[in-house]
Amino acid sequence: MTALPKLIFELSREGKIGCGLNEADVPAEAVIDASFRRTGISDFPEVSEVEIVRHYMALARLNYSVDAGFYPLGSCTMKYNPKINEKLAAADELQAHPYAPHDLVQGNLEIMARLEEWLVALTGLAGFTLTPAAGAHGEFTGMLIIRKYLQEKGDARKVVLIPDSAHGTNPASAHFAGYEIREIPSNAQGIIGIEELRAHLKPDVAALMMTNPNTLGIFESNISAIAEALHANGSLLYMDGANLNALLGIVRPGDLGVDVMHINLHKTFATPHGGGGPGSGPVGVAAHLLPFLPVPRIKKSKDRYEVVYDDPCSIGRVKNFYGQFLVMVRALAYLLALGRENVRRVAEDAVLNANYLRKRLEGSLDLPYPASSLHEVVFSDKDLPVKTLDIAKRLLDYGIHPFTIYFPLIVHGAMMIEPTETESKETLDEFVSVMGTILREARENPELLRQAPVQTPVRRLDETLAARKPVLKWSRGESI
Amino acid sequence: MAQENLLYSKDHEWLRVEGGTVVVGVTDYAQHELGDVVYVDLPAVGKELKKGDPAANIESVKAVSDVYAPVSGKITEVNLNLNNTPELVNQEPFAGGWIFKISMTQASELQELMDAKKYEEYLKGIAGE
Numbered sequence A: 001m002t003a004l005p006k007l008i009f010e011l012s013r014e015g016k017i018g019c020g021l022n023e024a025d026v027p028a029e030a031v032i033d034a035s036f037r038r039t040g041i042s043d044f045p046e047v048s049e050v051e052i053v054r055h056y057m058a059l060a061r062l063n064y065s066v067d068a069g070f071y072p073l074g075s076c077t078m079k080y081n082p083k084i085n086e087k088l089a090a091a092d093e094l095q096a097h098p099y100a101p102h103d104l105v106q107g108n109l110e111i112m113a114r115l116e117e118w119l120v121a122l123t124g125l126a127g128f129t130l131t132p133a134a135g136a137h138g139e140f141t142g143m144l145i146i147r148k149y150l151q152e153k154g155d156a157r158k159v160v161l162i163p164d165s166a167h168g169t170n171p172a173s174a175h176f177a178g179y180e181i182r183e184i185p186s187n188a189q190g191i192i193g194i195e196e197l198r199a200h201l202k203p204d205v206a207a208l209m210m211t212n213p214n215t216l217g218i219f220e221s222n223i224s225a226i227a228e229a230l231h232a233n234g235s236l237l238y239m240d241g242a243n244l245n246a247l248l249g250i251v252r253p254g255d256l257g258v259d260v261m262h263i264n265l266h267k268t269f270a271t272p273h274g275g276g277g278p279g280s281g282p283v284g285v286a287a288h289l290l291p292f293l294p295v296p297r298i299k300k301s302k303d304r305y306e307v308v309y310d311d312p313c314s315i316g317r318v319k320n321f322y323g324q325f326l327v328m329v330r331a332l333a334y335l336l337a338l339g340r341e342n343v344r345r346v347a348e349d350a351v352l353n354a355n356y357l358r359k360r361l362e363g364s365l366d367l368p369y370p371a372s373s374l375h376e377v378v379f380s381d382k383d384l385p386v387k388t389l390d391i392a393k394r395l396l397d398y399g400i401h402p403f404t405i406y407f408p409l410i411v412h413g414a415m416m417i418e419p420t421e422t423e424s425k426e427t428l429d430e431f432v433s434v435m436g437t438i439l440r441e442a443r444e445n446p447e448l449l450r451q452a453p454v455q456t457p458v459r460r461l462d463e464t465l466a467a468r469k470p471v472l473k474w475s476r477g478e479s480i
Numbered sequence B: 001m002a003q004e005n006l007l008y009s010k011d012h013e014w015l016r017v018e019g020g021t022v023v024v025g026v027t028d029y030a031q032h033e034l035g036d037v038v039y040v041d042l043p044a045v046g047k048e049l050k051k052g053d054p055a056a057n058i059e060s061v062k063a064v065s066d067v068y069a070p071v072s073g074k075i076t077e078v079n080l081n082l083n084n085t086p087e088l089v090n091q092e093p094f095a096g097g098w099i100f101k102i103s104m105t106q107a108s109e110l111q112e113l114m115d116a117k118k119y120e121e122y123l124k125g126i127a128g129e
Helices: A049-061 A083-089 A103-123 A135-151 A169-176 A193-198 A225-230 A287-292 A325-359 A388-397 A425-444 A446-451 A465-466 B027-036 B107-112 B118-127
Strands: A127-130 A158-163 A182-186 A203-210 A235-239 A260-263 A283-285 A295-300 A303-309 A377-379 A414-419 B015-017 B021-026 B037-041 B054-060 B064-068 B073-078 B100-104
Touching: A049 A127, A049 B118, A083 A287, A103 A127, A103 A169, A103 A260, A103 A283, A103 A295, A103 A303, A103 A325, A135 A203, A135 A260, A135 A283, A158 A169, A169 A182, A169 A203, A182 A193, A193 A225, A225 A235, A283 A287, A283 A303, A303 A325, A325 A377, A325 A414, A325 A425, A388 A414, A388 A425, A388 A446, A465 B037, B021 B027, B054 B100, B100 B107
Parallel strands: A158 A182, A158 A203, A203 A235, A235 A260
Antiparallel strands: A127 A283, A260 A283, A295 A303, A377 A414, B015 B021, B021 B100, B037 B054, B054 B064, B073 B100
């Protein structure tokens, strides 16, 4: 077991110096009024340089990432991202000031324009904005576009329908855009039934927000009929495209009647994610919504890329400057490396890997929705002698990042597993073997699982106490 | 387990009718499914709700869930004790863990709710799924 490193404050010994600073050329007394001058910093850690280095190295070694091991966090698409994309994003030639004259950054603008062309080709939609900074920001932007479109038509509506198998951010995004949320229960097959939809489809419905494939990893096979019913009602179809990895190069949402969708460059297109960003959530729209896309828009005129700021119908800006440019660089590099022909293999292998795990595990875990799985599979804790949480914690002891747990809410004790396309059969077999061991332990020695993890620097945390009485600041004399 | 003399909704709220006012909380089954409750977002007193509208919000270590108004009416009182001791929802779901009181506008809506016996059958149906 690795011990938890001491805090840098605990390593501190008075008088140690990590980095000596020269005397200032200009004495502070001469330029800063005495009332603003600090004479010392209380509790400032005093350590030597080597102690600082070792301290942060020790912390870094505790990190777990997809570069370190299998990371099957469902609904998150924690795929391995090729390092060449990082290298390109770091290239000196691409670093530009956001106020640089457009003549000097034609290459950067071309990268954005070509990425938009790729996204249009992959989704069958008419155009994309690249500016939203994350998936939920994309959802919010998409909802604002729908709102503006309906308002311009003189038909402002107030309700957005969201199925119970959608991503959890959807209701929040629609609510922030000013809509009232109505939840639609999914049917026994785990998808939206057309009859269920009709029952909710009143004249005040602005849109349906559908996650496809949904959080059960199931393709919403009624999507075309749903789009038709919505359009006949004057409502729009929003698709949460965060799970695009399952459809890439195979299905174009625009062909199925989707009016607006966001995608996550940081999930599907090779920017590592988790840890708070940066992300990128481009929003694509069908032709009738093009005028409402946010500014700026990149447009090509003859051989030059122009930046348009004054589209009269646009919802305006949703982010300063152009969005997360270097995430776009990685996405374009990734797509160019794959090529048009190979991009569908991403989806094929992602689906194959999820179904391989499903087949190997369905004998020992309950599968509440037996419809075909796409990129992820969701098991329940039915008939298990321990809780889902215990299994997830035990996985840590075996050096594997747990899958997503207790989501979606419609599955009891959900275990949501998304292996992604980048994992080998050997890795998947290893995971199945560890799961087999854990399930045997659950039967023979359930107490072991309830105590898990036992091999990690921090044992099971009291999440309830942490939420009810959070300690947000360390102070001297307190032990961790 | 369900308690006698209370009414129950399919969303696992319980109701105690006190004249024209109804005390609402969540059932023992619901608190068990939610797990440890860490925060309860209470409605504003005076808020008018239609049956089925989200009234309060319970945050547990597992998830955030809505508590719906089981009848239409106006919120007359909320359980302020839950601000500091949300665990009452887990410890005493049918007593100290009550969430809000609502003055009914349509007493006939009570007829759509279940009594303790029916609710227990309903729970058995869920378990058998």
